[in-house]
Amino acid sequence: MQVADRLRLMAVHAHPDDESSKGAATMAKYVDEGHDVLVVSCTGGERGDILNPKLVDDIHILRDLPRVRREEMARAQAILGVQHTWLGFVDSGLPEGDPLPPLPDGCFALEPLDVTTEALVREVRRFRPHVMTTYDENGGYPHPDHIMCHTVSMAAFAAAGDPAAYPHAGEPWQPLKIYYNQTFSRERIVAFHEALTALEEESPYAEWLEHWQDRTPRTVTTSIHCADYYDRRDQALLAHATQIDPDGTFFRVPREVQQRVWPTEEYEAALSYVPVVPIEDDLFAGLGDVASADALATKAGLELAYDGRKDPA
Numbered sequence: 001m002q003v004a005d006r007l008r009l010m011a012v013h014a015h016p017d018d019e020s021s022k023g024a025a026t027m028a029k030y031v032d033e034g035h036d037v038l039v040v041s042c043t044g045g046e047r048g049d050i051l052n053p054k055l056v057d058d059i060h061i062l063r064d065l066p067r068v069r070r071e072e073m074a075r076a077q078a079i080l081g082v083q084h085t086w087l088g089f090v091d092s093g094l095p096e097g098d099p100l101p102p103l104p105d106g107c108f109a110l111e112p113l114d115v116t117t118e119a120l121v122r123e124v125r126r127f128r129p130h131v132m133t134t135y136d137e138n139g140g141y142p143h144p145d146h147i148m149c150h151t152v153s154m155a156a157f158a159a160a161g162d163p164a165a166y167p168h169a170g171e172p173w174q175p176l177k178i179y180y181n182q183t184f185s186r187e188r189i190v191a192f193h194e195a196l197t198a199l200e201e202e203s204p205y206a207e208w209l210e211h212w213q214d215r216t217p218r219t220v221t222t223s224i225h226c227a228d229y230y231d232r233r234d235q236a237l238l239a240h241a242t243q244i245d246p247d248g249t250f251f252r253v254p255r256e257v258q259q260r261v262w263p264t265e266e267y268e269a270a271l272s273y274v275p276v277v278p279i280e281d282d283l284f285a286g287l288g289d290v291a292s293a294d295a296l297a298t299k300a301g302l303e304l305a306y307d308g309r310k311d312p313a
């Protein structure tokens with residue numbers, strides 16, 4: 001594939017490590033196919049805990065976790081082959097307790113939306129993605145940074161093509177589609193649970209499934225076959241050594257089993273300027289070649305062709 005044929009995908013994530021647990025195999029696949037993929041991390045993950053029991057007392061890490069997380073992110077980036085940029089906001093932390101404590105001053109979730117949106121609009125206008133991915137309106141899980149990642153992504157998608165919006169943040173560019181990551185579904189966990197049970201292996205998911213709380217049903221519009229990239233996904237996730245227990249649930253299902261029973265990563269189209277015809281097998285479906293996608297992304301007066309949002313504004 002020639003450079004001129006590269007389509008561009010921007011994946012917006014809340015913290016370093018989210019890119020490796022949500023859509024990582026899809027990104028590695030697109031990189032291998034010759035497309036340009038940019039991961040945007042909204043925050044530096046400064047308020048994360050050390051989740052790997054083998055590293056909790058590591059003095060080198062405790063002294064400067066933000067630096068360690070930047071180094072981990074650089075390793076994951078190299079493994080996935082993606083480009084990466086920090087949006088530069090500060091992790092809000094996951095409030096715990098009853099009542100919940102207030103969010104810390106100056107954190108990402110408390111920044112004025114205009115400020116965070118302009119920062120992402122500037123990245124959109126620089127990288128010029130044809131397609132963006134983010135989280136759904138619930139954040140995928142209720143971390144304030146994940147919910148804000150959704151809000152800022154949708155605001156930037158709406159503003160980036162508008163010449164009147166953020167005029168000092170670059171030339172207008174309208175990404176043509178934005179999707180929500182839907183990698184974590186009940187169906188996928190059930191498939192793993194049943195596969196392990198059939199193999200007479202202990203399943204770590206029985207209790208999890210018992211306590212599964214019903215969520216808004218999601219509309220999967222797009223399913224990317226990427227089982228050949230699960231190895232790269234796992235290596236990238238392990239590169240975030242402070243954030244993942246290598247003996248934890250995530251790695252309990254043997255890779256061959258995952259490749260057999262769930263060889264895909266799922267997405268939900270939220271907004272699109274080209275028709276969305278489920279089930280798609282490509283995030284770039286319907287865009288044509290780079291020249292026609294570029295022309296569409298800079299055309300005035302575009303009309304939405306698809307609105308799959310659960311909370312239309």
Ligand SMILES: [Zn+2]
Pocket residue numbers: 014015018143146
């Ligand atoms: Zn996160």
